[in-house]
Amino acid sequence: MEPSLFDKAHHATIQRFGRTIQMYAPLYLSNECIDTCRYCGFSRPNKILRQTLTIDAVLNEAQFLINQGFRHLLLVSGEHPKKVSLDYLTEITKILRPKLALLSIEVAPFEEDAYRKLTECGVDGVVLYQETYNREIYKKVHLGGPKKDYDKRLEFVEAACRAKMRFVGLGILLGLAPWREEMPELIAHAKRLMKKYWQTQFTISLPRLKPCASDFAVPHPVTDEAFAEIIAQLRLALPEVGIILSTREKPALRDRLLKIGVTQMSAGSKTEPGGYLHPEEAGKQFELSDHRTPAEVAAAITKAGYEPVWKDWI
Amino acid sequence: MVTESISSVPSPAGDILKIGNQTFHSRLLMGTGKFASFSIMKRALEASHAEMVTVALRRVDISRHEKDILQFIDPKKYWLLPNTSGAKNATEALRIARLAKEAGIGNWVKLEVIPDPRYLLPDGAETLKAAEVLVKEGFTVLPYIQADPILAKQLEEVGCATVMPLGSWIGSARGLKTKDALEIIIEQAQVPVVVDAGLGVPSHAAAAMEIGADAVLVNTAIATAEDPVKMAEAFKLGVEAGRTAFLAGRVEEKMWGEASSPLKGIL
Numbered sequence: 001m002e003p004s005l006f007d008k009a010h011h012a013t014i015q016r017f018g019r020t021i022q023m024y025a026p027l028y029l030s031n032e033c034i035d036t037c038r039y040c041g042f043s044r045p046n047k048i049l050r051q052t053l054t055i056d057a058v059l060n061e062a063q064f065l066i067n068q069g070f071r072h073l074l075l076v077s078g079e080h081p082k083k084v085s086l087d088y089l090t091e092i093t094k095i096l097r098p099k100l101a102l103l104s105i106e107v108a109p110f111e112e113d114a115y116r117k118l119t120e121c122g123v124d125g126v127v128l129y130q131e132t133y134n135r136e137i138y139k140k141v142h143l144g145g146p147k148k149d150y151d152k153r154l155e156f157v158e159a160a161c162r163a164k165m166r167f168v169g170l171g172i173l174l175g176l177a178p179w180r181e182e183m184p185e186l187i188a189h190a191k192r193l194m195k196k197y198w199q200t201q202f203t204i205s206l207p208r209l210k211p212c213a214s215d216f217a218v219p220h221p222v223t224d225e226a227f228a229e230i231i232a233q234l235r236l237a238l239p240e241v242g243i244i245l246s247t248r249e250k251p252a253l254r255d256r257l258l259k260i261g262v263t264q265m266s267a268g269s270k271t272e273p274g275g276y277l278h279p280e281e282a283g284k285q286f287e288l289s290d291h292r293t294p295a296e297v298a299a300a301i302t303k304a305g306y307e308p309v310w311k312d313w314i
Numbered sequence: 315m316v317t318e319s320i321s322s323v324p325s326p327a328g329d330i331l332k333i334g335n336q337t338f339h340s341r342l343l344m345g346t347g348k349f350a351s352f353s354i355m356k357r358a359l360e361a362s363h364a365e366m367v368t369v370a371l372r373r374v375d376i377s378r379h380e381k382d383i384l385q386f387i388d389p390k391k392y393w394l395l396p397n398t399s400g401a402k403n404a405t406e407a408l409r410i411a412r413l414a415k416e417a418g419i420g421n422w423v424k425l426e427v428i429p430d431p432r433y434l435l436p437d438g439a440e441t442l443k444a445a446e447v448l449v450k451e452g453f454t455v456l457p458y459i460q461a462d463p464i465l466a467k468q469l470e471e472v473g474c475a476t477v478m479p480l481g482s483w484i485g486s487a488r489g490l491k492t493k494d495a496l497e498i499i500i501e502q503a504q505v506p507v508v509v510d511a512g513l514g515v516p517s518h519a520a521a522a523m524e525i526g527a528d529a530v531l532v533n534t535a536i537a538t539a540e541d542p543v544k545m546a547e548a549f550k551l552g553v554e555a556g557r558t559a560f561l562a563g564r565v566e567e568k569m570w571g572e573a574s575s576p577l578k579g580i581l
Contacts, residue, residue: 014538015485018348071375101372166402194432199402201431240432305350311375313400314410 009232009261012239019306022242022264023298024072025065028273029053029092029107031283033078035145037131039173039209039216041271041285042078044145048283051273052083058092062099064276068268068294071101071311074127076285077273079108079147086114090121097122101311104167108146109156115163124313125167126160128153129205133185134177137219141176154189161197168193168200169244175209175218179230187237203242203264206230210248210286224253228260235261247290254290255300267297329561331528333366333506334422334454334475336393340365341523342553343395343508344546345533347373352386354542359392362546367392368424368531370399371414384419395456397424403437404444411448423448424478425457434484438465442472449473458510461492466499466507477503478510478531481522485534487514490521500526516552523556524564 003011030052033042041048053061058075065073075092077084084107097103104125105118115126132138135150142148160168170190172182190202208227209218222230231243245254245262247269254265270276272284292300298308331338344364349355359367367387374396375382387394396414401407404427411423425448427440441457442465448455454475459465461479469477479499482488489512490496500507506528513519519530532549539545 014348015487015534018534018537019350020348069378101375199429199431302351307349307351309373310378310381311373313372314413 005229005232005236006260009235010259012235013261013263016239017242017263020309021258021262021301021306022072022309022312023070023294024074024102024104024244024264024266025068025070025294026074026076026106026246026266026269026271027058027061027065028076028271028275028285029058029088030077030080030084030273031285032080032083033145034081035079035147036143037145037147038141038143039176039218040078041283046283049281051282052077052080053273055088055091055095057274057277059095061274061276062096066099069298069310070294072104072313073100073102074104074106074125074266076105076271077107079145081108084108086110086117089123090117093118093121093123102167102313104169106169109153110159111156112159112163115160115165119163119165123165125169125203126165127169127171127203127205128157128160129169129171129173129207130154130157130186130189131171131173132176133172133182133189137177157193158197161193161200164199166201167203167242168197169203169205171205171207171244173209174206174222174227174230175220178220179222179226183230183233187234190238190241201242202238203244204234204238205244205246206234207246207248210289227253228257231257231261247288248286250289251292251300254297255304258301258304258306265297265301267292267294329557331506333456338365338393338529340550340553341529341557342519342550343368343510343529343531344536345531346370346383346387346537347399347533348537349542352383355383355537356386358536358542358546359387360546361543361550362532362536363550365391365393366395368395368397368533369419371396371410371417371419372400374414374417374419376417393422394420395422395424396420397458398426398444399428401427401444402429403427404440404447407440407444408447411444411453412451415453421452422454422475423456425455436460436480438462441465442468445469445474446472456508461495461499463495463498463502467502470503470505474505476506476508476528478508480511481509481518482512484511486512487535488512489514489518490525493521493525496522496527497525513549516548516555519549519552520556520559523553524559526560529553 031042036044106127242263244264272282301308343366398407398410456476458478466477482491508529509522509527510531536545
């Protein structure tokens, strides 16, 4: 009997990554943002409590995560070049990186020179989603701010590659455009980049749109079943790419997807700045569905027959 | 230099492998990545009878104490070989090797310099550069390389303890795709040749030993098997069969058939 799509994806993942899941946590620096994006809780017109953490507050949040076992952190913020500046990020990186094994950023894009500075002071990865490869839809949901420029955003990804970032994260927001049209575009983009930047390690995230302060109706919702199929197809198309899954998804689905193709997972996340030590004070980016503690997520991974990997770099 | 053995596991006719200042009875080296848990890894190591075990320093977190991978590898039973997995160039490899030494994991290093995250192929030029520095700093260096006979000789000349050419791409389970080049490396080597990477089943390991490799290193094929412990044992047997066959001296391949009980001169 021909193995199912899910079996094939499962075997391809194990062959490449073994029975392991890399653990990471997002650390939200700021929810201030100059972009107007219809789907995002941080969108400029939204009336939420805005906050940018002081460097001390960032370090306190980081220490909380380190105490929980995390050595891989992802710094996240809205787009605000004055509040979340290059200097702010380099200062945080210089203090934080020696305590970690891996530090990535998901903040406003930078030019190549700035990325180079970030690489030099210890940033390992840049996450920069195109959100959608459908230009029409891109235009309709990105109404104001620098993010409006579709081509510029694509170019920033290459700037990060040229600056020799070790990891570069690509992604789309599932739900914005029909996924059967989006996935081939995403895969083709990844393949083009892999040829050109053959030393860069690419990862892919596929966040599904969730309710947020923007009250945005998801134009093309993706069901759980379709989501599982998407992960499997992606794994078979790009066997060497790390696939990241956030706590936007429910525990039962997360436990299922790790057997299909996911290789990296967050746990115990908060999506508001300062949320680990002072939850629910500032506005959050989106609602979460997996509220288990990192230890509980790790236990579920172990139970599924996988090793949670807390440290995977130097 | 004092030569000491770390195990008394029986092996074909006292056949001993000497690498650097250490001797080994087992010719199967094991990697420790990709296992579903450290306890399964530990049992697979036991079943393999390996005496040398490589660990990615990137995975080691000494601050985690009881949950760290090193807690599952008994240093009395296994000779620990930290590797520089993740290093993309000589500078990163040097940094990792020195960190391992500082952390007290010893001064042996499996040198991996891999700039390409897709096929995970080693960079010969950077490997040679790093090897030269590490040897001078007193490390015992075991470099992972393409099956490149010239590079193998160059690494030998700068003082590496072995060369570790690939059979095929890491994790590919494709077997000895580089066999012809491996034979040249084995023929010319004055240091042990360890075939590393790409061995998918015990017959691949046996084939490497039959052509005269001194040892093999296996990880993915064992760690990702349905039953890693059983597969570890199978590789142990494969390596022993291949080694014993090599020592026994194989018959030549011929173009014609030849009867097992020849009838000569009776008529």
